Amino acid sequence: MTRIPTRQTFEEMYAAKAPWDIGKPQPAFMAAADKFVGAILDAGCGTGENALFFAQRGHQVVGIDYLPGPIELAKKKAAERGISATFRVLDALQLESLSQQFDSVVDCGLFHVFSDEDRRRYVAGLATVTKAGGRVFLECFSNEEPGEAGPRRISQADLRATFARGWVIESIEPAGFEVRADLPDMQFSPGGPKAWFATIRRV
Numbered sequence: 518m519t520r521i522p523t524r525q526t527f528e529e530m531y532a533a534k535a536p537w538d539i540g541k542p543q544p545a546f547m548a549a550a551d552k553f554v555g556a557i558l559d560a561g562c563g564t565g566e567n568a569l570f571f572a573q574r575g576h577q578v579v580g581i582d583y584l585p586g587p588i589e590l591a592k593k594k595a596a597e598r599g600i601s602a603t604f605r606v607l608d609a610l611q612l613e614s615l616s617q618q619f620d621s622v623v624d625c626g627l628f629h630v631f632s633d634e635d636r637r638r639y640v641a642g643l644a645t646v647t648k649a650g651g652r653v654f655l656e657c658f659s660n661e662e663p664g665e666a667g668p669r670r671i672s673q674a675d676l677r678a679t680f681a682r683g684w685v686i687e688s689i690e691p692a693g694f695e696v697r698a699d700l701p702d703m704q705f706s707p708g709g710p711k712a713w714f715a716t717i718r719r720v
Contacts, residue, residue, distance in 0.1 A: 521632050522668065524583070531563075531586055536667075536696045538563060542570040543625050545656050545692040545714045550574060552716070553654070555620025558646060560609045561627030565591025565602070568623070572602035579617065581607040610635060612642030620648055624655040626694065628676075629668040636679050644683055647719040653684075655715045656692055662711040666704050671713060680717050687716045 531538070546567050553576065559568040562580030564587045572578040572595075580602060582588050591604045607614070609627060622643060631639055643653060660670040673689050680686055692714035696705065 522630055527584060528586070531584065534697070535563070536700055537626055537694060538566075539695050539697055540566065542567045543656065544695055545712070546570070546623060546625060546654065549654055549714070549716075552652070553621045555648075555651075556617070557621045557623060558615075558617075558619040559623040559625075560612070560643075561624065561630075562591060562604065563587045563625075565594055565604060567625050568602050568604070569594060569598065569600050571623070572600050573598075576621075578602045579615075579619070580604045581609060581615075583608040610638050610642065612639075613645045615646050618646055618648045618651075620651045622647055622651070622653040624653060624657075626656060626658075626668075628655055628679075629657040629671050640679055640684075644719065649719055651719045652687075653715075653717040653719070655717060656694070656712050657715075658694075659691070659711040659713050661691075662706060664704055667710055673713065676713065676715055676717075683720050685718045685720060687718055689713050689715045 553571060556577040557571050559580040562568045562582050565580050568578045568580035580591055585606050588604045588606050595602050657671045658668050660672040662670060677686055692712040693709045694712050695709050
């Protein structure tokens with residue numbers, strides 16, 4: 518099993534420009550953009566590309582990440598592009614500390630970095646910040662992605678088990694992550710790592 522990444526792991530990856538930091542939103546979220554409504558939380562927003570995409574579409578967006586570096590970059594991008602969005606340093610395992618609830622939540626590559634125990638903590642926190650009837654849009658590494666490069670693989674059964682109480686999984690569709698093309702050491706499926714894109718509604 519792929520080991521759980523540490524804070525240092527992420528700091529080092531961002532310092533070297535992270536594989537997923539492609540300078541634009543991930544394709545799965547652009548394709549699903551019309552399904553997003555109301556205020557949006559981007560949990561684990563990194564340098565903010567998904568958050569800024571939705572803010573530019575007129576949504577009120579809050580992006581959080583537990584690393585200060587990516588948040589500073591996200592704020593800089595927002596200022597340079599003239600886009601209004603809020604970015605905060607906050608651990609996604611402490612969502613209950615947010616005073617706001619959201620209609621839609623972006624999880625782009627966050628769920629799959631957690632241990633089994635932290636998955637449960639994270640989903641419990643999501644329940645406190647997602648309005649009744651609100652939706653979490655979650656993209657994670659798929660168990661159909663071969664090899665061991667990258668994070669833990671997630672099965673549909675993993676998603677269904679973790680969101681079994683208080684949520685309805687409306688769909689889980691095959692998708693893919695786009696990664697930087699200038700990383701020859703990263704061995705993924707052609708076109709990028711295979712993923713699941715799940716739409717999950719808060720009851």
